[in-house]
Amino acid sequence: MQTHDAKRVAIIIETPMKRRLVAAIEEAGVSGYSILPVEGGSGRSGPWSREGQVGRAGGMSQVICVIRPDRLDTLLEAIFSVVERHIGVVTVSDCQVLRAERF
Amino acid sequence: MQTHDAKRVAIIIETPMKRRLVAAIEEAGVSGYSILPVEGGSGRSGPWSREGQVGRAGGMSQVICVIRPDRLDTLLEAIFSVVERHIGVVTVSDCQVLRAERF
Amino acid sequence: MQTHDAKRVAIIIETPMKRRLVAAIEEAGVSGYSILPVEGGSGRSGPWSREGQVGRAGGMSQVICVIRPDRLDTLLEAIFSVVERHIGVVTVSDCQVLRAERF
Amino acid sequence: MDGFFALALTNLSSPLILCFVLGVAAALARSDLNFPEAAAKALSLYLLFAIGFKGGVAVSDHGIDLALGTTLIAGIVLSALLPFIAFGLLRVLTNLDRTNAAAVAGHYGSISIVTFVAGTSVLESQGLMYEGYMVAVAAAMEAPAILSALWLISAGGASNGKSRMDAHLWREILLNGSIVLLIGSFVIGFITGQEGLKEISSFIVSPFKGVLCLFLLDMGIVAGRGLRNSRGSITLGLLAFGILMPIVGAAIGAVAGAALGLSTGGVLLLMVLSASASYIAVPAAMRVAVPEADPGIYLTLSLGITFPFNLTIGIPLYLAAARIVTGG
Amino acid sequence: MDGFFALALTNLSSPLILCFVLGVAAALARSDLNFPEAAAKALSLYLLFAIGFKGGVAVSDHGIDLALGTTLIAGIVLSALLPFIAFGLLRVLTNLDRTNAAAVAGHYGSISIVTFVAGTSVLESQGLMYEGYMVAVAAAMEAPAILSALWLISAGGASNGKSRMDAHLWREILLNGSIVLLIGSFVIGFITGQEGLKEISSFIVSPFKGVLCLFLLDMGIVAGRGLRNSRGSITLGLLAFGILMPIVGAAIGAVAGAALGLSTGGVLLLMVLSASASYIAVPAAMRVAVPEADPGIYLTLSLGITFPFNLTIGIPLYLAAARIVTGG
């Protein structure tokens, strides 16, 4: 089956920042992404869990974008402008996609 | 630690199609997969969100299969037969697994 | 944009074992991970689904760790000590990260 | 008509409608007010259970008679026929292609159980009785319209309608959770009767309206988001259809109800069922069978236009008409 | 026995049981009817809170006496002993290996709180009183059986039972949410008494049965799915065990209850506790401590066979027996 090279960018970010991240991604011309719930985790700012979370102000979400390799840099810059001052993790990995015309 | 090459196939698909996708995967002889909830996203068919979604008919789910590389083609064909006419994204990436005897 | 090589380790494990896995990960000196809900799936132990699950004792969760490549082996050994006797899947894949100083 | 305006006013200022309006307003203002998906689903399970159970108790009080059977059949026929009328109307009023028009039409043959519940709630505040088996009629009207829609598509030759209806989809439609819960609790109510109702009435009767308020608040949010997202894609023709079709459906329902000799309340409910459009069962079926149809169109129409129309103006209007038709 | 058949009939046609049956039927028919996980958990928190609170109020009404202490101890002893009987029975009736047999046995020493609640609900509709502290006995019986199961496994020499019971697991078992909520609300009910009950009774008393109906509907779905998935893996021997063991447990419970001088209601509840099998606390503990045991076996047995048996036929049977034993 015919597949095409692509990049998979995954960003874990605080839920109150989600809207802003999505806006930045869209401004960078990327209109395809998915948001996944994150149940808990730990990082430099300590451990947390969605259930029984202190104040429920936050929680984290994961945003996943699959894009054509040549658009990676634009996207990363857009993402970085949002996550810069905030906690969160950004990973990029190689992948192949079916139906490349979609991206 | 000893690891083995494998392929990770991730399919984002409309929830009403999930059962059919899983049936197709199993028919292709793959019995290992996981289903993750997707909270929202955007694509060619516009943005959506699980909460407050119009009609809650849909929503998307992510199905993840980790398989031995030599079974990739059969699996992709099975997947394609289901997603063909439908919206959704299919990605394939390389990975290593512990305990390869499981796959 | 400057990115750095890293490894993404994803473990799908039974929810009652989650606490122990996280403890082992932290003991191995890794303090960054995220936990994602898993809605259902299938494997050698048969199919299951979080909703309407028999007894709700279990369910699975996915734990994701992004780490520096040189720490992979220590982490995998820690993970293996927990998952050894249990069902579950461990995958490792290459990725790039922004802000490597975090890992 | 005087009665209509008075009733419309009472209706519009009832907590039920105001909650819906609040939800729409919150969504249009882009507030982040929303219900967790699980809570919304739990509320809808509660409503289905309560309405089914009470219907069953009512039937067990009055006994099963021939009218139940004939009304059930009438409901099935209505559900199967209304899509054809809707399809014709869409072809006149809009320039939707055959596939989209058929998909929309399917929604209007099927029903909205929340609109039905709102109808029973208006009847109760008016002190009007209705046939308990109308709940079973509601369940029977869910599915036939889907077949008509698929027939309309395949008749166009675009692709084979039969191949779209695999056994899997059949089972999904007929055994979808709402239908099973509605019929199941109807049967339970029928078996246990007043005895059973007494045991659980402080759960399914007294708090019912309050729960419905919260549910309509959530429905308002959902409808409001739909409207916001669809700005632009809804043409004037579609808008006209979304308001005309329920009136046409209600008129046909009124004729059928009168012919069946239903009570004023029963006629109203048959009108409401005919007038309302599905936004749960049919959309899910369409996503599977007709993925090329645009959900933005059928969901916005049924949930964003027809549902609020029925809820606010439609029901009082239909009640006024039902009174005239039955001389009640 | 006449009383038994009458009661069994009333029981079988109560909304509670019918809801459970509806759930099983929906699951077996592969309907997609299901409760969101969060809603099911919320319902169970409500039930635990209500039953604990009411138990505490009852004890505060009648005061603490020696009987409370001796019954608690009896409960702990029962929970620890029943697994040995279950283990023996399994070895006779089935060919399960030691590990699986021990894991199953652990479930039958522990209890099912929903079966307990169903028991209290039957008592109430029969106008029978019961000792309020039975709720505390239920909590006390949750854990000891787990130790017996692990001892049975390690006695087989397969591996060291102690190493399976780390401090972490200990805490998890003793402080698991259900036990903490049950005991906690029991204490709160005890402290606040009738005064406190009056304040919240329209939340925890009047709608209780209705909520239980919905919960049993969900339990039925879960049990039905379990049965569907396990077709084949349940042998005739296992089936026999799943029905015989509760009867044996109930008989032992009846003897203990009579010896303790409990009321008819109290004896019934001790029988129900002994007869019922865990499907929440013990399975989770077994997944951690004995991952090699097959959850398909112990969950199907406790939830798919014993739970429905107790709910439908068991409870009326035990009540008839309790009446004979206490002369009530």
Added chain:
Amino acid sequence: MDGFFALALTNLSSPLILCFVLGVAAALARSDLNFPEAAAKALSLYLLFAIGFKGGVAVSDHGIDLALGTTLIAGIVLSALLPFIAFGLLRVLTNLDRTNAAAVAGHYGSISIVTFVAGTSVLESQGLMYEGYMVAVAAAMEAPAILSALWLISAGGASNGKSRMDAHLWREILLNGSIVLLIGSFVIGFITGQEGLKEISSFIVSPFKGVLCLFLLDMGIVAGRGLRNSRGSITLGLLAFGILMPIVGAAIGAVAGAALGLSTGGVLLLMVLSASASYIAVPAAMRVAVPEADPGIYLTLSLGITFPFNLTIGIPLYLAAARIVTGG
């Protein structure tokens, strides 16, 4: 003062407080007792809806008067001013840097709606009336404090406060779900009045206290987890602030309430609003606008220290004071 001790005792042994205590204890003991996120959110939506609706009905009973307007303005001023007092107090008692101190201060100008609800519940059990529009005052006090906090940060020159407040954040704060639901249901209650209340009172009035119990149980769990996780990061100075600040706030609220001529109940509620600290709206805003501030500090203070203090000792204390101030 006698009245205070009696009331404090009644308060401490009410099911509401005991449920909160149970939650804290369960969390500190690391029990896995917890509420699904969706259930907790559903409970809070219910509480907001019920309290808003009842407030609106109360205002519709007594009519709108000048007092409503002046009290609203007083609330806004209090919310804007209290952060400055909190900021000063923090600078004296602790060595927090400007950013963290300002962020904490913002929380104390804003309000905790659950503390407010607990206040109304104490008033009801004491048979005291209060102005229905206090609900609207609560809503009005949510946001102004955020501006003061941002001003305090930017005044320090660390970075520009205005750039932190983009239009997006503005909308998020003013249209956040809690405010919209509170105000919305207030308006609905006002429009439908007693008529509307009668229809849904068995949903929003009778079970209210019971639901509040469960919600406080969950709040207790959340607060207990916060305390457990923050061990070490909370210094003695912070602890002192967490207890002193609500008392200072309440005193200022008392003066304002008396000056406004509110009833004893009204004064108490204004004191409670001034004394309580936000843990929903403000933290979310701070995560967006001031990500460098440590949520561990402000959440532990507001939810782990001030919230329990107000709930247990604060409210009875404030009520005793309100009685003295109003001579009631």
